Amino acid sequence: MMSMGALAGFSLGSLSCTKTGVEEFLQKHIREMSEGEKKAVIGRLEAKYLRQYSRKVRISTQPAEKGTLWGYGLDLSRCIGCRRCVYACVKENNQSRVKPQLQWIRVIRLKKGSLINLENAEHYYNPETVPEPGFMYMPVQCQQCENPPCVRVCPVKATWTEPDGIVTVDYNWCIGCRYCMAACPYKGRVFNWTEPNLPAAELNTEVHYLGNRPRMKNVVEKCTFCLQRVRQGRYPACVEICPTGTRKFGNLLDPNSEIRYLIENKRVFRLKEDFNTEPKFYYFFSA
Amino acid sequence: MEVWRFFKKTVSMVFIGTKIYYLWCAFLLTVIGIAIAFYIQQLDAGLIVTHMRDQVSWGLYIGNFTYLVGVAAAAVLLVIPAYIYNFDPIKEIVVLGELLAASAIIMALMFVLADLGRPDRFWHIIPFIGSLAFPNSLLAWDVIVLNGYLVLNTIVPIYILVKTYFGAEPSKKLVIPLVLLSIPWAVGIHTVTAFLYNGLAARPFWNASILAPRFLASAFCSGPAMAIIIFQLLRKTAGMRITNEALFKISELIAYSMFINLFLLGAELFKEYYTGTIHLAPMEYLYQGLHGHYSLVPWIWSAFFMNVTAFVIFLIPKTRENLITLNIGSFFIIVGVWIEKGLGLIVPGFIPDPLGEIYEYMPNVNEIAISLGIWAFGLLIFTFFMRIAIPIQRGDFIHSKYANPPTQRQYERIKP
Numbered sequence: 001m002m003s004m005g006a007l008a009g010f011s012l013g014s015l016s017c018t019k020t021g022v023e024e025f026l027q028k029h030i031r032e033m034s035e036g037e038k039k040a041v042i043g044r045l046e047a048k049y050l051r052q053y054s055r056k057v058r059i060s061t062q063p064a065e066k067g068t069l070w071g072y073g074l075d076l077s078r079c080i081g082c083r084r085c086v087y088a089c090v091k092e093n094n095q096s097r098v099k100p101q102l103q104w105i106r107v108i109r110l111k112k113g114s115l116i117n118l119e120n121a122e123h124y125y126n127p128e129t130v131p132e133p134g135f136m137y138m139p140v141q142c143q144q145c146e147n148p149p150c151v152r153v154c155p156v157k158a159t160w161t162e163p164d165g166i167v168t169v170d171y172n173w174c175i176g177c178r179y180c181m182a183a184c185p186y187k188g189r190v191f192n193w194t195e196p197n198l199p200a201a202e203l204n205t206e207v208h209y210l211g212n213r214p215r216m217k218n219v220v221e222k223c224t225f226c227l228q229r230v231r232q233g234r235y236p237a238c239v240e241i242c243p244t245g246t247r248k249f250g251n252l253l254d255p256n257s258e259i260r261y262l263i264e265n266k267r268v269f270r271l272k273e274d275f276n277t278e279p280k281f282y283y284f285f286s287a
Numbered sequence: 288m289e290v291w292r293f294f295k296k297t298v299s300m301v302f303i304g305t306k307i308y309y310l311w312c313a314f315l316l317t318v319i320g321i322a323i324a325f326y327i328q329q330l331d332a333g334l335i336v337t338h339m340r341d342q343v344s345w346g347l348y349i350g351n352f353t354y355l356v357g358v359a360a361a362a363v364l365l366v367i368p369a370y371i372y373n374f375d376p377i378k379e380i381v382v383l384g385e386l387l388a389a390s391a392i393i394m395a396l397m398f399v400l401a402d403l404g405r406p407d408r409f410w411h412i413i414p415f416i417g418s419l420a421f422p423n424s425l426l427a428w429d430v431i432v433l434n435g436y437l438v439l440n441t442i443v444p445i446y447i448l449v450k451t452y453f454g455a456e457p458s459k460k461l462v463i464p465l466v467l468l469s470i471p472w473a474v475g476i477h478t479v480t481a482f483l484y485n486g487l488a489a490r491p492f493w494n495a496s497i498l499a500p501r502f503l504a505s506a507f508c509s510g511p512a513m514a515i516i517i518f519q520l521l522r523k524t525a526g527m528r529i530t531n532e533a534l535f536k537i538s539e540l541i542a543y544s545m546f547i548n549l550f551l552l553g554a555e556l557f558k559e560y561y562t563g564t565i566h567l568a569p570m571e572y573l574y575q576g577l578h579g580h581y582s583l584v585p586w587i588w589s590a591f592f593m594n595v596t597a598f599v600i601f602l603i604p605k606t607r608e609n610l611i612t613l614n615i616g617s618f619f620i621i622v623g624v625w626i627e628k629g630l631g632l633i634v635p636g637f638i639p640d641p642l643g644e645i646y647e648y649m650p651n652v653n654e655i656a657i658s659l660g661i662w663a664f665g666l667l668i669f670t671f672f673m674r675i676a677i678p679i680q681r682g683d684f685i686h687s688k689y690a691n692p693p694t695q696r697q698y699e700r701i702k703p
Contacts, residue, residue: 025407029418100335108642117565118643140642149489155426156411157418173418175411176334176404178344179426185489187642190341191404194333217333218404275488 020044029157030061030170030209041172042209049214053200060208062231064164070225071165071259071280072236073248073268074139077287081130081137083107085238085247089141092226092237093212094204096196104223105141105238106187112136139246141238142167142188142223143271143279150180150189159220165252165280166227168210169220176218185272186279189222225249252280289686293452296684301671307524311670315663322660325653326401334404336653342646343637347654348402350629351661354509355395356433356480357502357628361510362388362440363473365537366466382444382680383527384514385469386672389440391510392433392476394665401657425483432476439469444672448679454689477502490636492569495558501551502628507544508594509624511537512617517669519614525677535608541620542601549598569635577639582647587631593623 027041042059049057086105089095095102108121112134121138131137148167151159158173159180181189195217207213208228215221226236230249234240239247250257259282262268266284273279304312329336339346365384400406411417412430421427443465450457481499488494515534521527559570571577576584600606600616607613630650639645650658678684 029411032418106642118641119565119568119639121643123642123644149487153424153426153487155420155424155430157420158411173408173411174405175408177399177402177426178404179424181341181344182484182636183487183489185641187341187640187644191344192333193340194335 020048024172027172029173031160045209045213052214053198053203055200055203055205057203057205057207057213059213060206060228060231061210062208064162064166065231066163067251067253069165069252069280070144070230071250071252071257071263071282072144072225073250073259073262073266073282073284075246075248075286076136076138076283077285078244078246079107079137079139080244080246081107081109081125081132081135082243084241084243085139088237088241089223089226091202092204092229093224094196094198094207094214095221096192096198096215097202098197100193102190102192102196102221104188104190104221105139107137107139109135109137138283139238140186140188140271141281143186143277143281144223144225146278146280147276149183149185149275149277153179153183155179162210162227164227164231166210166224167222168224168227169222170210171213171215171219171221174219176220178220180220185275185277189220191220192217289453292687293449297675300678300684301674304674305524308670308674312667315667315670318663319660319667322657322663325656326660329401329653329657330406336651338648338651338654340646340648342640342644343634343648345402345633345637346648347630347650347658348398350633351658352395352398352402353480353502353632354625354628355391355398355665356477357506357624358510358513359388359391359395359436359440360473360477360503360506361514363470365511365514366470366473381466382447382676383518383521383673385440385444386676387510387514387517387669388473389437389444390665390669390672392437392440393668394661396433396437397661397664398658401661425479425486428479429476429483432472432479436469436472436476439465439472443469444676448676451679452684453686474503477506484632484636487636489641490569491566492636493632495555497551497555501548501555504544504548504551505624505628508541508548508597508620509628511541511544512597512620512624515617516614516621519610521673521677525673526681527673527677528681531608531610534610534613538601538607538613538616541616542598542607545594545598545601545620549594568639572638572645573631573635578645580638580645580647582649583631583634586626590623590626590631593619594627597623 023044028037030038033041038061042061045059046057049055086103086107089105090097090101090103093104095104106123108118108123109125110118110121114120144165144167146161146165148161151161151167155177156173156175158175159167159169161167176191178191181191192215196215198214203214204212206228208231211224211226211228226234226238229236235249239249248258248262250259252259254260262284263282266286268282268284270279270282337346362384366381400409403409412419412427414421414431419427419430421431443462447457447462478499481502484490484493485495485498515537518527518529518534522529556570559567568577572580573583573587575581597616597619600612600619606616634648637646637648675684
């Protein structure tokens with residue numbers, strides 16, 4: 001403990017000893033803040049982003065809407081592996097663009113005839129045109145588990161499930177231990193191994209505290225079903241961009257939603273169902 | 288003011304020693320200095336300066352952490368025979384064994400800190416002040432048991448040493464319950480550390496019930512092997528009193544532990560290879576290579592060779608009771624178990640990753656430099672501990688009223 005304290009103290013040297021630096025250091029867990037404290041933090045963050053990107057960023061803390069539980073449907077017979085969803089996601093969610101580019105969606109290419117054993121999956125396929133004969137494509141992102149192993153292992157409760165079923169991270173509370181990454185069976189989390197490289201011109205200024213606000217180095221991040229959009233009644237960016245209608249989205253609690261229709265009428269399955277993680281991400285074949 | 292004298296002399300003794308002592312400390316401080324430079328760079332640029340990536344998100348730091356928890360836990364192996372069977376030759380080295388455990392825990396905690404992306408948010412993990420996720424997260428359990436173990440293994444030796452300094456016999460009523468408590472606690476720290484990996488269904492290589500027993504068995508090899516080497520060094524350089532008989536007794540215990548370790552390894556290999564499901568992949572990667580990736584293969588076979596050779600050496604009384612072969616065996620075990628439990632345990636857990644990708648990891652210069660620095664820091668702490676503990680145990684550094692004649696320089700020169 002002594003040694004850890006000493007080293008932690010040592011590392012503080014890298015923080016600026018300004019008022020903002022101290023406030024940032026002492027910032028509480030978002031779920032333990034009062035409304036007033038939240039406002040102060042949002043103000044400070046907006047000012048910080050203004051300094052950093054010279055652009056006005058609006059940070060929402062909009063809570064989950066009552067009676068919503070978001071679910072996702074993905075039609076494997078339609079996906080052509082074009083990766084438009086991958087890049088739309090990067091653009092919407094303010095990921096680091098280069099060195100490295102962080103992506104929350106990974107499209108893997110599988111030889112037809114193999115679905116469960118991902119050992120032969122190709123992650124970096126790059127043909128002239130897609131789809132390619134003999135292959136199928138499977139996009140994988142955070143499956144928003146009802147029983148998320150990542151949340152269970154976090155030593156500081158920096159990640160949790162919101163009432164609308166979305167697993168979120170307080171980027172200002174994460175200590176960067178990466179235990180959640182080891183626990184996730186879907187590779188749903190990526191790490192900011194260095195300061196994110198996000199050009200000011202490409203910044204999406206409509207952000208949510210728990211979602212797409214710009215991150216900092218050495219914290220983990222993940223897909224949030226674009227919670228900044230879905231809580232305002234819009235589709236996630238990946239659903240919107242998909243040219244083939246592969247991606248479906250809706251409220252699992254609404255019996256008339258498209259996602260409920262799919263679950264009831266299509267033969268759906270969930271990835272690695274044997275892990276009992278209860279994903280809210282349903283794969284199916286329409287043909 | 289005898290307490291003040293004790294304190295003052297303790298501090299001053301650390302700065303006074305033989306030429307070898309100065310050289311040794313200077314060497315360690317240099318390694319630490321280099322590591323600090325690398326660590327500042329890591330803090331500044333982020334963990335990108337390491338070779339860890341999303342696919343293999345833990346590496347050399349966490350491997351060393353796991354190994355050192357084992358070394359710390361193995362102090363128990365020195366304590367059990369001394370206190371339960373009243374085996375006197377070992378009894379005198381219990382204090383040193385516990386101080387070795389304390390040093391190992393300090394190193395283990397520093398490795399976690401080196402691996403932590405945001406050490407500036409360290410306070411988030413402190414119980415009550417931050418939001419420690421107890422009892423859900425096994426990492427929270429580890430924070431608690433490791434720090435508790437550190438306190439326990441510092442208090443007992445300090446109490447015994449201070450009592451000895453004041454010329455009094457340490458109270459058995461106080462020491463024995465604490466020592467007895469440290470035995471299950473030692474098993475506890477290593478079990479919790481094993482469960483840290485064991486509880487992750489996403490990583491079939493770790494998600495095997497045999498993990499915790501194997502952790503304990505291998506720890507009871509590497510910890511005592513390290514003790515055998517260290518005690519001989521201290522006997523040569525610091526005049527520590529320890530008989531060969533005690534070393535041979537420890538080596539006999541290592542033979543039993545290594546047998547169990549190898550047996551458990553065999554059980555694991557059988558299960559994985561005979562069933563041959565897709566969960567075999569990490570094991571295949573480690574021992575044979577997978578899809579043309581085999582960077583760990585030479586390492587793990589070296590470890591296997593060293594462990595088996597050491598087992599044979601420690602099994603045969605003739606080689607066990609010969610200092611040359613004893614030291615070769617100890618060296619083999621220290622390195623063999625380090626490979627097996629460091630890179631050989633952590634890295635295959637991530638290969639292939641949950642979506643089948645293979646990213647080959649080998650630590651880079653930054654990680655190696657920082658790791659060496661932490662080892663150097665731990666050794667320096669242990670050296671300081673020994674610098675004080677050995678003269679007290681020898682009766683050279685003692686209460687002024689017993690020190691006769693009370694010469695100033697008496698403890699400054701150490702003869703073997």
